[in-house]
Amino acid sequence: MTRAEIPDQLISSFSEFISSLLGLHFPHKRRQELVRGVTSAAQDLGFNDVSSFIHLVMSEKLSHEQLNFLTHHLTIGETYFFRDKKLFQALENHIIPQIVMSRRGRIRHLRVWSAGCCTGEEPYSLAMALDRVLPTPKDWRINILATDINERFLQKARQGIYSDWSFRVLPDHLKQKYFRQDNDCLFAISPDIRKMVTFSRLNLIDQTYPSPLNDTERMDVILCRNVLMYFAEEPRAQVITRFCRSLAPGGWLVLSPSEGDFARQSGLVPVNFSGVTVFRKTVPDQTYPASSSAAAKLSDHPRLQAPPLDVTKDYYREMPDQLKGRRPQTVRRLGEDADRDASKPRKPVGLPDIQVALPVDQPVCQSAHSLAGQARECADAGRLTEAADWCRQAIQAEKMNPAHYYLLSSILQEQGLLDESIKVLKQAIYLDPGFVLAHVAMGHITRGLGRLEDSRRHFQSVLALLKSMNKEDVLPYSDGLTVGHLVDLVRSMIPGE
Numbered sequence: 001m002t003r004a005e006i007p008d009q010l011i012s013s014f015s016e017f018i019s020s021l022l023g024l025h026f027p028h029k030r031r032q033e034l035v036r037g038v039t040s041a042a043q044d045l046g047f048n049d050v051s052s053f054i055h056l057v058m059s060e061k062l063s064h065e066q067l068n069f070l071t072h073h074l075t076i077g078e079t080y081f082f083r084d085k086k087l088f089q090a091l092e093n094h095i096i097p098q099i100v101m102s103r104r105g106r107i108r109h110l111r112v113w114s115a116g117c118c119t120g121e122e123p124y125s126l127a128m129a130l131d132r133v134l135p136t137p138k139d140w141r142i143n144i145l146a147t148d149i150n151e152r153f154l155q156k157a158r159q160g161i162y163s164d165w166s167f168r169v170l171p172d173h174l175k176q177k178y179f180r181q182d183n184d185c186l187f188a189i190s191p192d193i194r195k196m197v198t199f200s201r202l203n204l205i206d207q208t209y210p211s212p213l214n215d216t217e218r219m220d221v222i223l224c225r226n227v228l229m230y231f232a233e234e235p236r237a238q239v240i241t242r243f244c245r246s247l248a249p250g251g252w253l254v255l256s257p258s259e260g261d262f263a264r265q266s267g268l269v270p271v272n273f274s275g276v277t278v279f280r281k282t283v284p285d286q287t288y289p290a291s292s293s294a295a296a297k298l299s300d301h302p303r304l305q306a307p308p309l310d311v312t313k314d315y316y317r318e319m320p321d322q323l324k325g326r327r328p329q330t331v332r333r334l335g336e337d338a339d340r341d342a343s344k345p346r347k348p349v350g351l352p353d354i355q356v357a358l359p360v361d362q363p364v365c366q367s368a369h370s371l372a373g374q375a376r377e378c379a380d381a382g383r384l385t386e387a388a389d390w391c392r393q394a395i396q397a398e399k400m401n402p403a404h405y406y407l408l409s410s411i412l413q414e415q416g417l418l419d420e421s422i423k424v425l426k427q428a429i430y431l432d433p434g435f436v437l438a439h440v441a442m443g444h445i446t447r448g449l450g451r452l453e454d455s456r457r458h459f460q461s462v463l464a465l466l467k468s469m470n471k472e473d474v475l476p477y478s479d480g481l482t483v484g485h486l487v488d489l490v491r492s493m494i495p496g497e
């Protein structure tokens with residue numbers, strides 16, 4: 001079927017549908033691209049009639065694989081190593097050194113996210129930049145999360161094999177240092193750089209971040225370049241808002257030069273480094289100077305050295321029973337006053353407040369609940385040692401409640417005490433072997449520590465726990481995350497798979 005045979009009205013509706021599904025905006029002048037993309041997808045999938053294919057897509061009857069196919073034909077995969085040299089200079093000369101300074105005397109941990117990573121050139125460039133700038137990279141725990149909606153791009157990224165086209169601006173000495181020549185025209189990324197990056201599928205339109213489930217929280221730097229320029233205004237603004245929440249206080253958002261206007265909104269302050277503008281998340285009560293020389297002093301700011309926890313997790317507070325594992329027949333939520341006026345909003349708190357469902361005949365320990373509340377308040381204010389003390393008291397008062405152990409493990413993670421955190425998570429899992437979130441946390445921590453076998457085991461436990469659930473079920477209070485989606489997320493996190 002030719003373009004002329006697809007009614008204009010159908011193309012317009014399809015364009016709107018794609019915008020809501022993928023965020024991608026095809027205004028009138030890009031309609032030909034949309035038609036070309038959907039026509040190629042239809043042909044590749046064996047549909048002769050493009051209009052019927054469009055109807056099928058819009059009735060949401062495509063399989064996961066078919067949808068991947070369509071996504072592949074509609075997304076643009078242009079990228080290369082160290083794209084935008086000035087930006088990488090700003091990262092290497094200013095941003096990374098500032099983060100390093102701010103970690104003096106604290107745990108050496110760095111979290112970076114390349115959102116819309118395409119075939120991997122961007123996150124691997126970040127990994128090379130970190131390797132070059134960090135004084136002793138091996139002393140750092142580095143998590144580079146790289147996500148994209150296009151599964152084929154991700155597959156290529158995981159392979160890490162590139163042709164000359166990807167190296168168009170990479171200096172030869174870096175190519176020699178970080179790549180091994182596979183054959184005349186193909187080069188493989190070094191295993192050390194490769195293992196710094198975790199690839200995972202994530203649709204930026206989905207409201208699944210920030211979340212501990214996909215490790216999209218407390219980011220020091222988020223790069224999202226040449227992605228939002230293809231989005232419509234509304235989804236673009238929503239993505240920026242979510243990025244703000246995914247950033248740690250003082251964290252940086254990096255867009256491409258032509259996308260800077262998208263981030264000019266409250267909560268993010270533009271900072272200029274020799275002509276490159278990046279955006280910084282403000283810490284409450286702290287205004288950032290907008291020049292690089294003044295910004296360089298920020299690393300001495302005590303709030304940056306001990307940032308408060310940035311966990312705005314409603315999904316913790318109202319955790320679905322499935323995610324907690326057990327599903328008692330009759331439940332009463334811990335700490336829920338029988339006479340509380342349900343119409344009144346709760347006081348918002350930022351920290352994990354898992355309310356493990358206890359059978360009604362099990363006494364609810366009110367004092368343990370208030371001790372845990374104190375722990376959360378202290379942690380929200382950045383007083384982590386005090387928070388851990390309160391939490392230990394909550395555990396003393398109510399030894400059998402895995403939620404207190406989980407809370408303590410989150411605080412210990414913030415303190416960088418990962419071995420301690422693992423011990424406490426093990427206790428939570430001992431008390432409730434079906435505690436999905438505790439397994440997810442174990443998977444993330446052990447993977448970050450390079451204990452890949454352990455990580456695999458925990459993520460596989462999550463998959464086993466989710467197996468009995470219906471894939472299409474939306475997990476309550478999870479901003480639309482389905483069981484199937486969590487399965488995908490966890491699968492993509494399993495090391496070596």
Ligand SMILES: C[S@@+](CC[C@H](N)C(=O)[O-])C[C@H]1O[C@@H](n2cnc3c(N)ncnc32)[C@H](O)[C@@H]1O
Nearest residue numbers: 022075079116118148149150203204225226227
């Ligand atoms: C032009 S590439 C940019 C790659 C890289 N960031 C760079 O600047 O070199 C755009 C990428 O955004 C991805 N993308 C498009 N829509 C997306 C969505 N809704 N969620 C996640 N990624 C998306 C595409 O698959 C593609 O890999």
